[in-house]
Amino acid sequence: MGVVLISHDFAVVAGLADRIIVMYAGRVVESATAAELFARPRHPYTAALMQCAPDLAAAPTPRMSTLPGQPPDPDARIDGCAFAPRCSNASPRCRIERPLLQSIGAAAQLACHHPLPI
Secondary structure: OOOOOOOOOHHHHHHHOOEEEEEEOOEEEEEEEHHHHHHOOOOHHHHHHHHHOOOOOOOOOOOOOOOOOOOOOOOOOOOOOOOHHHOOOOOHHHHHOOOOOEEEOOOEEEOOOOOOOO
């Protein structure tokens, strides 16, 4: 049996999922086992989401981290990577060419021109 859980809360997902698919603007940007994704996020959006999660072991902070910028307009046509305007790794290529979802390793997939290093 399978269950689909949709959440922005990685803490909830970590305890329930064997495999995680990260989406941005309606497209899959990264897919991996939960263990692999939490150990080594490869997409800048996945890493940014993880940085926004509160660290319950750390001292409380007055303000949680957020992603800069705004998500794209759902009605807008996006030629390149939808995350490019908010991504610190983006290049001119990202703004004009949509990255394809490609297999990386045995059980992971990634759609990014400039993945994070392993």
